[in-house]
Amino acid sequence: MKRAAMAGALAIAALPASGWAQPSAAAPAFPEIRFAINTDTTTSMPGNVLRNTFTDEILANVVESLVALKSDSSIAPMLADSWDISPDGKQYTFHLRHGVVFHNGTPFTSADVKWSYDYFMKPQSGYVCRGNYDGHRGPKVLAVTTPDPRTVVFELDRPSALFLTHMTEPRCPLAILSPASLDKNGTWLKPVGTGPFIFSEWKQGQYVLLTPFAQYRSRTEPPSGLAGAKHPRANVRFVAVPDEAAQVSALMSGQIDMMHISENTRPPSDPHWHVIAGPGADPAAFLMQTRDPLLADVRIRRAIALAVDLPGVVNAVSGGLARYNSSLTPDAEALYTAGDAVGYKQNLPEVKRLLAAAGYAGQTLTLETNRRYVHMYSSAVYMQSLLSQAGIKVKLQVVEWGTQVNDFRSGHFQLMSFGYSARIEPALMYGDVLGDKSKNPMVQWENPKARALLRSIDGVTDPAARKQVFEQLHQMMMDDVPMIVLNDTPDLTLVSNRLQGVTTWPLGLQRFFNVTKN
The missing domain is CATH 3.40.190.10 (Periplasmic binding protein-like II)
Incomplete structure (x- = not known):
């Protein structure tokens, strides 16, 4: 240093x-x-x-x-x-x-x-x-x-x-x-x-x-x-x-x-400078490989989503600078709705029931992360610990960022702590995660009905109609659980007074x- x-x-x-x-x-x-x-x-x-x-x-x-x-x-x-x-x-x-x-x-x-x-x-x-x-x-x-x-x-x-x-x-x-x-x-x-x-x-x-x-x-x-x-x-x-x-x-x-700053590099308070924090649009997410033999069962994926106090994880990882947002529509956008604000709520009895119904026998899942982006690593550590406490065995695999990107692009992972760059409209973000893994391993969500719904607004300029569709897509993704969106990474700037x-x-x-x- x-x-x-x-x-x-x-x-x-x-x-x-x-x-x-x-x-x-x-x-x-x-x-x-x-x-x-x-x-x-x-x-x-x-x-x-x-x-x-x-x-x-x-x-x-x-x-x-x-x-x-x-x-x-x-x-x-x-x-x-x-x-x-x-x-x-x-x-x-x-x-x-x-x-x-x-x-x-x-x-x-x-x-x-x-x-x-x-x-x-x-x-x-x-x-x-x-x-x-x-x-x-x-x-x-x-x-x-x-x-x-x-x-x-x-x-x-x-x-x-x-x-x-x-x-x-x-x-x-x-x-x-x-x-x-x-x-x-x-x-x-x-x-x-x-x-x-x-x-x-x-x-x-x-x-x-x-x-x-x-x-x-x-x-x-x-x-x-x-x-x-x-x-x-x-x-x-x-x-x-x-x-x-x-x-x-x-x-x-x-x-x-002035400089951009990460949430883990904030200097101590001082009369000569301060940090300006605002909402971001880069979604931090917990990815699940739906073609994995174990994670192909939506009951397992739903159990994972309900096993953790997700707002608590977001608060701990961001130091209180971010709030839980389960939607791919950033909460700072004009297209964000009350329906987008509906996320997963921890429910341990339901987790136990879902795991039993799916025949989960304690198999260990591997959660991939990196140390380059501290919020990804911290999220992975919290998720691994809390999932294990809920009866879902998870081990961490810490790799270099380049290796993680290659694994994301090829789809070679079970669980992954990851982050996307911001898109300027929710349709573009949903377009990135929706698709056919056989043609593009980087897509996370394979749902033909959701893809058709997204295509239906290609020529629709009315914001109210677009809001309604994005809200529907959010609910469909919550039901399918191909990934868990945690929060929009906050925008932080260190500024001289x-x-x-x-x-x-x-x-x-x-x-x-x-x-x-x-």
Whole structure:
């Protein structure tokens, strides 16, 4: 830890002095916020095949799409003030904002929307989400037309409830860019977008510097997620510090101002910093291999679900920062319902009855976990102990994270303490866990009726109708017990007390607009 902290300190010491950025001749002096990231971004292009999590985090402050995600994952206007959907759901007409300019000062028009879409859809662009628009993972966009500078029309081959949602996908947004993002040969230079910050400087392996866009035209709605009002108040430097311990040390010494933090690395309380905790959207789960000879019996799986005080496990593992949520719909989402809040309740007499009915004779189950993600390991330890106390014999198998991922992908496990990355809509998460294990061993839930129910809302945009279906899917999954969803991993940020306006977001991307530094 000392060596890591020293390496991090040396890397940060090589940067310009903290407190104030080095302004250009034309730019006013702003305070500088320093945010620690584990590794450098690998590209400056939104959604590029080389992207990583930090690419997404940086560019969320630089580029914008026609619409934006609010904190509850609902859709809000951004570069489009409004849109109309044709009665058959196949035509989206966007009415664009007036007065918006790109970072190079050129006006934003419908031609830029079409140019951006056409660029991303070229195979040589390396855009990873072309499948959302070419018919592979969603509807096929048949045409993008521009009747006038303030109007753009997308024609689809079929209706899609997730068309707008895909535009906002954090890992590959349909960002609206200026053609100045490319050189005269069509080679990528840097993102010239419309967002509140300019992608100003990138010293690879060390930092990325964002500076406020003086001509940014903020929306007037209340800020929420990536939507609403955005006011850039400081320069932002993303500093690459690989080790979490080194990041904490750098924050304590005042060399950085913010960092993401895991629930098991919280430093002691201090007048100079604090932890901001908010709901997350990454589900922590206890997986059960339903094709295992013993676990193929739903009575055994149900006994496992009823043998443990699951809210107590969640509280113990998270230190009280998370609450039990048995649904694949995050409890921070607008689509979450009272039905989603219904989970398993410990019932030891029923456990005894189910085990006897299934003919359970004390066979030992193997629970696989890892030490890299402490919450997965801690959950496994609690589950193993409590299941054994309830008469279900379980032994732990601790493996390297890479081995566990391979076992998950191949389906070679009995029980597994695992976690999924957040999805921007419950349909995408249910789509990941539902399927046929013969074709895709990574799916956990084989239920043809549930798959048909999920497909039935492919073109349904009414939130009330979608809520009803997700609630039904939750109840069906509770009955089948292919997995036990424990909680949504909390979003934690360690912040210097010099900053004001920092908020969390279930999708984890840190937003630096509306944040000030004293």
